[in-house]
Amino acid sequence: MSLRGKRYRRVFSVLARHGFDDVVAMLSGNKLLHWLLPGPKASFDERERWVRLRMVLEELGPAWVKFGQILSNRPGLLPDELTEELSKLQDKVAPVTEQEAAKVIFDTFGKTTQALFKSFNPVPIASASIAQVHLATLHTGEQVAVKIQRPGIEEIIKGDLLLMRDIAVLMTRSKDFATLKPRQLVDVFEKSILEELDFEAEQGHLIWFGTQLADDKTIRIPRVFQELSNKKVITLEYLEGxxxxxxxxxxxxxxxxxxxxxxxxxxxxxxxxxxxxxxxxxxxxxxxxxxxxxxxxxxxxxxxxxxxxxxxxxxxxxxxxxxxxxxxxxxxxxxxxxxxxxxxxxxxxxxxxxxxxxxxxxxxxxxxxxxxxxxxxxxxxxxxxxxxxxxxxxxxxxxxxxxxxxxxxxxxxxxxxxxxxxxxxxxxVHPMKLLKSRTLMALLADMGQLAYSLPSDIRRIMDRIRNDQFKIQTESKATRQLAREVRIAAKRISYAIVFATFLSCGLFTELFWLKLSLLSAAAASLLALVFVRKV
Incomplete structure (x- = not known):
């Protein structure tokens, strides 16, 4: 049996063991398949269905737990009782052994923990499904937290993602599940979980936030020791609090x-x-x-x-x-x-x-x-x-x-x-910020040019039409109609300029209540009316 087949069998076995024979049948398309799966075929209380589903996710492993946690953050998508139960999912697993943790460090740095650190505590101070954290001391005497990715977790999660995609496709064929948009949910989850697996990206986040908040006296971001960090390990300043x-x-x-x-x-x-x-x-x-x-x-x-x-x-x-x-x-x-x-x-x-x-x-x-x-x-x-x-x-x-x-x-x-x-x-919308905005300055320049040139341009067009110098191959009735439409368009544009002026100045007045805003509104509106008058 292929690795993918074994993963399917495991998922279906766990579902069946917790009383989800109907789900196995729906996903597999074979109502007899669940009888081929190991485990007892006990009866279950329907009221405990969502509790059992939470237990299924916890047994299947970290990817499924995190997927359930994402679903729990979307009330309205699922029944309220299920959403509440999924919120209880815990990302807790036993830590990997001292030897396994040391092997990750040696495989990625080519050096032992003894060579890299003055001391390294083999017992983790924190452990989760993706990584665990060890306390260590640098040769310079600084205390650090060493975050080590669990060996093999990336392959496990990527394999589970393939399975989730297959299951999502099957779910879209069911009217009961299609409204959940399962494929889009898996897309969102995949982006999130793969980013968590990317320790180099996490280092970038830490460095960026550390720089932004360097002068903030209320927030502290741990410093990254980049020379002791890579795709599988992050070494950070230890914050004691x-x-x-x-x-x-x-x-x-x-x-x-x-x-x-x-x-x-x-x-x-x-x-x-x-x-x-x-x-x-x-x-x-x-x-x-x-x-x-x-x-x-x-x-x-x-x-x-x-x-x-x-x-x-x-x-x-x-x-x-x-x-x-x-x-x-x-x-x-x-x-x-x-x-x-x-x-x-x-x-x-x-x-x-x-x-x-x-x-x-x-x-x-x-x-x-x-x-x-x-x-x-x-x-x-x-x-x-x-x-x-x-x-x-x-x-x-x-x-x-x-x-x-x-x-x-x-x-x-x-x-x-x-x-x-x-x-x-x-x-x-502060005046100084708006003045620094390239987009706004370009827009104002365009509007200013439009307001300045529009009256004379329209007058020139109208003069040509009146003097029969406007070359249009159409009847005089159509020409008069064109002239009328040009006048209407010009007035509409002018009205728009006036309206925009009042609207903008009104916003400044509402937000700042400055006399300058009122004077600006009056001056700008008067200027706009002058342009309209010229039409």
Whole structure:
């Protein structure tokens, strides 16, 4: 039997052993196949179906566990009971032996741990499905954390990905499963898991964030020792602190938990909304508190990226929520999707209901996780196709909300989101920033040239038409019609210039309330009217 065949047999065996004979039959297309598989054919309580499915994923291994974790972050796609059960999946495995870990180091560096390090602790301080971490000391005396990829894990995961693709194709043939878009889900998962396996990419993330946050007094990123890092091993500065979830120890040590919660959220908002490049796995195990209320961020294997378009639409979406503006919310949901919604009226109704449910509450009384869950269900109900990294962003904010509330029970991230979004919008349209924008300067130059030349160009065309110098092979009636259409077009363009001027200046006034904005609005509008008059 081929390796692929053995993998199929193992998956089907585990499914059958946990009472999923019907799934085996559906996937295999053979209702008798499950009788050929080993294991008992016991009866199972249907109410425990989702618990058993979680157990199946845990038994199948790391790739399946991580796939289940991704699905758990998408309420509305699956039944609520299943989503809740998948959220319990644990990425815990026994560590590899001392000899296996040492072999990975020798195979990749060509040197022993004794040659590379002054001391190397063979017992890992952390262990997960993809890698484990050992404490070591350099010959210079610096303490480091050595992250070692589990031997053979890349081949195992890539083999499981092939299996997932085959199963996804089979699922698309079933009406019950096709709506889940299984192939797209596997695509998203494959991108995420392969990035986690790429330790060189993770080193790049660490170095970039370390550089960006070098002057930040609230966040610390461990330094990478590049000469002791490669595709399978990352050697990092060891950050000694208290896990952010250990609130009792933090209080006893005199840390300011409210300040830590606020600083953590501000750091992630900056990553998401300003940089569009963010650490996408901020669970408590990856966050440490260091002396001075500094937060240390670990494990940069999972990253999210949002382009300028998505970030701007996201900010506008948040402002729409803050103002109970249904049109603005729906408009920016379409922008995030990149195309019009199939049934906009239905979406508007759902958004209005969403606003009614949450708009009457104060931000202190709103559960952000409930808002995120409802929002994701809305996305799936209307079949919106948005950037998968937006789901990573929602997951990150959801995790941070939990961390923030564990530090400060009164903490509500929504109280920070709205002013942060308005602040970003102010920065985006600030006069100095706009003046530095090449795109805006080019647009203004084009509009200025258009406004300057349009009246004389139109007058020249009209003079030629009146003097029969405009060479058009058509009847005089058509000529008069053409002249009329040119006049109408000219007026419309002129009206557009006036409207755009008022709109732009109104935006400045709303955001800054500066006298300069009012004067600019008056002057620009007067100038635009002069141009219209010339037509």
């Amino acid at each position: 208290i896990k952010i979830s250990q609130t009792g120890r933090l209080k006893a040590a005199g840390y300011d938990l409210k300040l830590i919660a606020r600083n953590g959220f501000e750091a992630y908002f900056k990553q998401i909304f300003e940089w569009g490049y963010f650490h996408a796995d901020p669970h408590p195990g990856n966050l440490l508190v260091l002396p001075g209320n500094v937060i240390g961020i670990l494990d940069f294997g999972m990253m999210g990226r949002l382009n300028n378009h998505d970030r701007r639409a996201l900010v506008e979406f948040i402002i729409g929520l803050g103002k109970d503006d249904t049109w603005r919310i729906v408009e920016n949901m379409e922008r995030l999707q990149g195309k019009e919604v199939e049934d906009r009226k239905e979406l508007e109704k759902d958004v209005e209901q969403f606003i009614l449910d949450f708009g009457s509450k104060s931000s202190k009384d709103i559960d952000l996780n409930e808002v995120i869950s409802r929002g994701r269900k809305l996305i799936y109900r209307h079949n919106l196709e948005i950037n998968p990294d937006l789901f990573l962003m929602l997951r990150s904010i959801s995790l941070l909300e939990g961390v923030g509330m564990s530090l400060d029970p009164q903490f509500r991230s929504l109280e920070m989101v709205k002013p942060f979004a308005f602040g970003l919008l102010r920065k985006a």
